[in-house]
Amino acid sequence: MSDPVYSVLVINRDVGVAEDFSRALLGLPVAVLRACDRAEGINFYHEFLPHMVLLDSELDNGEGPLQDLFTGDSALEVVLLTNRWTEVGALAAVARGASDLLAKPLDPSKVQQLVSGLIAQAETRRHTQELDNELLEAYQFQGMVGRSPRMLEVFARVRRVAPLFQTVLVTGPTGTGKELIARALHNLSPRSREKFVVCNCSALTETLLESQLFGHVKGAFTGATQDRAGLFEHAHLGTLFLDEIGELSLAAQAKLLRILQSQELQRVGSPLTIKVDVHVIAATNRNVRELAARGQFREDLFYRLSMIEIQLPPLADRKEDLPLLQRYFLQHFSTKYNKKLNGISRRTQILLARHSWPGNVRELENVIGNACIMAQGKVVVDTDLPEAIRVQVVRPEKGAGSLTLEEVQSRHLEYVLKLVDGNKARAAELLGVSRATIYGMLARRIRHVDQKDNLSA
Ligand SMILES: Nc1ncnc2c1ncn2[C@@H]1O[C@H](COP(=O)(O)OP(=O)(O)OP(=O)(O)O)[C@@H](O)[C@H]1O
Ligand SMILES: [Mg+2]
Known part of the structure; x- marks a missing residue:
């Protein structure tokens, strides 16, 4: 067997499940680590920075949403383990940011298929990162990028x-x-x-x-x-x-x-x-x-x-430089702080791109430096950013005072969708909600318009 390249943290009380899971993956380059409760799960997650977490949904009840901690880390795949696989359950899990759902008892071929797919995705991401790094080297000049x-x-x-x-x-x-x-x-x-x-x-x-x-x-x-x-x-x-x-x-x-x-x-x-x-x-x-x-x-x-x-x-006049500069500072600070950071989530990148950068490259350097200190997973996420960049003010439109909350939400959604060329996944990331929520809002809006049309007909 080749060296494990993909690490999975199984958080579940029953040791048998973790054993079944490992057995199903024999021959694949996967290392499996098991945590038997929430606290151990969180500790192991921070210590070992796995690629994937298989989280028993029984452990996700009660004391705060464990899944939300993990899904905030966009480099981590979160798979939920449930007693029963239902489409509704799977959709709800995905809406909360999980990658997929597996049912107990585990079906070895499903486990293999799921994990192989995730490994392939991780490999593509790693390749893209290598290309980004090559690009970074190509565009360096005397300590500047x-x-x-x-x-x-x-x-x-x-x-x-x-x-x-x-x-x-x-x-x-x-x-x-x-x-x-x-x-x-x-x-x-x-x-x-x-x-x-x-x-x-x-x-x-x-x-x-x-x-x-x-x-x-x-x-x-x-x-x-x-x-x-x-x-x-x-x-x-x-x-x-x-x-x-x-x-x-x-x-x-x-x-x-x-x-x-x-x-x-x-x-x-x-x-x-x-x-x-x-x-x-x-x-x-x-x-x-x-x-x-x-x-x-x-x-x-x-x-x-x-x-x-x-x-x-000024940096605002050369925003094309932002991705390279971000990567450059990310590398610099992850080495400096001895952290294994390898990326910046897309939502974070969108927020950084929308900021006006009055302090130019020095401000960006400070922001990324602080975010690297804050970051808990392998990826810098939006909550690692200072509030001034995270909470970007939406200017109230004329007549907004007479709108219902739902109408304001709907208009804002429209504005964000324009900003991302209609890409609903990006809109969801930017708004900090799931894709399912976006679809729900759009469906409600269509119903709303239909109702109005019916009334006026
Ligand atoms: N193109 C770049 N690539 C990488 N780092 C940069 C780049 N431009 C600026 N920096 C970094 O940004 C910070 C500010 O740069 P520098 O001190 O040269 O700015 P400055 O124009 O002299 O600012 P001030 O007018 O405030 O003195 C430094 O830490 C520098 O390393
Ligand atoms: Mg100076």
């Missing part, structure tokens, strides 16, 4: 600019990856073996910032007890990354311009000129063009810096 036309253009520009630049301006809203781009420019430049020095221009007061950038001599200001070199001197022959350049004072801007033009600087309080050879990457999330027009940023410096500009688009 992106496949949208705008990001591919950015990456191409970085490749072209890196061997040649002296100064570059990187612009874009917060969290779009400006620092990563700056590092990529340095890494791909002929100076990659030299230093990459970072200065955050918004973090210090005006005097301290000047002294930090250009250095100072003893006695230049109170507290300057000895001569000190600044970051420009430290970055000599390498690259200096000036983050938040929009925060630089006008006086410091004048000094910076001089360095860019003549490669010369004077430490604060010193008349001596020091030669430096530094490439500069400046970044900002402010509109420097506008600041320059308002006199808050030197125009000559702006023109000098913006000769080569790399603009990063």
